[in-house]
Amino acid sequence: MDIAGPARTQVNGPAALNIAAVAGTGESLRMKSFRKELWFEAPQRRALMNITPDVGECLRESGIREGLCLVNAMHITASVFINDDESGLHADYERWLEQLAPEKPHHTYDHNRTGEDNADAHLKRTIMGREVVVAVTAGKLDFGPWEQIFYGEFDGRRKKRVLVKIIGE
Amino acid sequence: MDIAGPARTQVNGPAALNIAAVAGTGESLRMKSFRKELWFEAPQRRALMNITPDVGECLRESGIREGLCLVNAMHITASVFINDDESGLHADYERWLEQLAPEKPHHTYDHNRTGEDNADAHLKRTIMGREVVVAVTAGKLDFGPWEQIFYGEFDGRRKKRVLVKIIGE
Amino acid sequence: MDIAGPARTQVNGPAALNIAAVAGTGESLRMKSFRKELWFEAPQRRALMNITPDVGECLRESGIREGLCLVNAMHITASVFINDDESGLHADYERWLEQLAPEKPHHTYDHNRTGEDNADAHLKRTIMGREVVVAVTAGKLDFGPWEQIFYGEFDGRRKKRVLVKIIGE
Numbered sequence: 001m002d003i004a005g006p007a008r009t010q011v012n013g014p015a016a017l018n019i020a021a022v023a024g025t026g027e028s029l030r031m032k033s034f035r036k037e038l039w040f041e042a043p044q045r046r047a048l049m050n051i052t053p054d055v056g057e058c059l060r061e062s063g064i065r066e067g068l069c070l071v072n073a074m075h076i077t078a079s080v081f082i083n084d085d086e087s088g089l090h091a092d093y094e095r096w097l098e099q100l101a102p103e104k105p106h107h108t109y110d111h112n113r114t115g116e117d118n119a120d121a122h123l124k125r126t127i128m129g130r131e132v133v134v135a136v137t138a139g140k141l142d143f144g145p146w147e148q149i150f151y152g153e154f155d156g157r158r159k160k161r162v163l164v165k166i167i168g169e
Numbered sequence: 170m171d172i173a174g175p176a177r178t179q180v181n182g183p184a185a186l187n188i189a190a191v192a193g194t195g196e197s198l199r200m201k202s203f204r205k206e207l208w209f210e211a212p213q214r215r216a217l218m219n220i221t222p223d224v225g226e227c228l229r230e231s232g233i234r235e236g237l238c239l240v241n242a243m244h245i246t247a248s249v250f251i252n253d254d255e256s257g258l259h260a261d262y263e264r265w266l267e268q269l270a271p272e273k274p275h276h277t278y279d280h281n282r283t284g285e286d287n288a289d290a291h292l293k294r295t296i297m298g299r300e301v302v303v304a305v306t307a308g309k310l311d312f313g314p315w316e317q318i319f320y321g322e323f324d325g326r327r328k329k330r331v332l333v334k335i336i337g338e
Numbered sequence: 339m340d341i342a343g344p345a346r347t348q349v350n351g352p353a354a355l356n357i358a359a360v361a362g363t364g365e366s367l368r369m370k371s372f373r374k375e376l377w378f379e380a381p382q383r384r385a386l387m388n389i390t391p392d393v394g395e396c397l398r399e400s401g402i403r404e405g406l407c408l409v410n411a412m413h414i415t416a417s418v419f420i421n422d423d424e425s426g427l428h429a430d431y432e433r434w435l436e437q438l439a440p441e442k443p444h445h446t447y448d449h450n451r452t453g454e455d456n457a458d459a460h461l462k463r464t465i466m467g468r469e470v471v472v473a474v475t476a477g478k479l480d481f482g483p484w485e486q487i488f489y490g491e492f493d494g495r496r497k498k499r500v501l502v503k504i505i506g507e
Contacts, residue, residue, distance in 0.1 A: 031200060031338055031369060033235040035306050066371040067505055068408060070237060070302050074313025076252045082468050083414045083460055088448035092457050096439065101265065110257030119261050122252055126262075126297065128464065130251050133302055133408050133471055135503035137373050142501060144412025163311060165304035167236055167337060168505060169369055200369060200507055202404040204475055239406060239471050243482025245421045270434065279426035288430050291421055295431075295466065299420050302471055332480060334473035336405055336506060
């Protein structure tokens with residue numbers, strides 16, 4: 001599992017900052033929602049990328065101080081999860097996921113009869129999870145000491161997206 | 170894993186639409202919350218059902234345009250997850266989950282000494298996950314190209330529930 | 339997996355109750371957010387603790403009636419998940435997790451070359467999940483009949499934290 005320097009781009013979503021909600025009497029209210037897509041292109045089939053700084057930047061852009069931050073893979077062969085930024089652990093993940101849901105032989109999976117070769121990526125993403133929800137407190141991602149957000153790519157070599165949605169105030 | 174036409178009913182929850190929040194000065198505010206239970210009865214022990222249209226209908230009923238939508242199994246032998254609506258993949262899931270947490274022999278699980286035979290269903294649901302949180306943007310479930318919400322039943326042949334809770338504005 | 343009477347303490351977080359949001363015209367609004375840390379110290383390496391009463395008490399303190407309640411492990415070798423409070427099932431979890439991600443031999447994991455011995459705990463927590471999001475309806479945790487929230491400790495014998503964050507009204 002290669003974690004060295006994947007290509008990485010960011011694209012603003014269609015509604016980057018949306019301050020809305022109208023009281024019955026017409027006053028505008030400070031309930032905010034923020035949306036942004038993060039785009040990634042892993043040069044290998046599988047990669048783990050620490051996207052904590054990207055999500056932190058979204059939170060700063062949003063101006064939201066208290067709320068919840070959803071970060072999810074928009075593709076079903078990729079994952080967003082929280083764990084440690086330690087290269088040994090990442091090597092352990094690679095070995096472990098290959099044990100639990102081996103990539104090959106491709107023909108052992110019914111899904112691959114559709115012309116795909118990525119059935120294992122659907123299963124690996126299932127183990128690792130689609131999404132995380134992170135508390136936002138005092139304008140920061142409210143994390144324990146070692147929590148870092150990762151994008152887990154299991155069928156890379158093409159542009160794929162992560163959605164960041166923050167609601168609060 | 171049978172995915173063909175399980176019986177499916179919908180029942181309104183006790184507080185189907187709840188527009189609330191009162192400002193300190195007494196004006197009502199447009200922060201909304203919506204709740205609905207979806208009921209399912211799988212005719213087999215295990216089944217995967219695409220419930221995306223049901224959740225989409227909840228969102229339309231709610232009138233919420235920006236927020237978060239929680240969809241969770243209310244039973245601990247069932248799952249709500251997001252993946253592909255492809256029958257080959259669903260067959261792969263069935264085989265894979267039976268490898269990781271086989272149903273039989275029933276007596277290998279301590280939980281089954283209580284008179285149950287569904288210990289494997291608790292473990293399968295653990296792999297697949299209890300819930301998903303989906304962003305709501307411009308009144309739509311904010312999905313990538315292939316994301317579909319599934320109810321995963323691992324101990325069926327009886328009525329069971331999924332909770333949809335949406336908050337936002 | 340020992341589930342008998344782990345040491346358990348609660349500490350108020352820095353912003354235990356935070357009623358905020360200001361309308362454009364200056365009125366205060368009843369969108370609330372609540373934060374609290376729950377601290378646990380398992381006397382064994384691995385333990386499952388039912389924290390449903392602790393989370394329920396947070397909800398009562400918050401005064402929130404409609405919203406979402408996030409409960410997450412703040413440590414990456416621990417889990418928060420929802421399942422059954424049945425001792426046989428908990429023994430099954432212990433055996434099953436040891437099959438999927440055995441603790442020993444420690445040297446089989448690259449992560450343990452860093453001086454740690456807890457690589458398995460990172461993997462076990464991955465299976466069990468970091469967090470749950472629970473609907474809040476009419477001031478209650480909106481649960482199905484058997485849902486209970488657990489703290490899953492996989493590298494215990496020290497103080498560790500769970501974050502409860504509730505937003506709503």
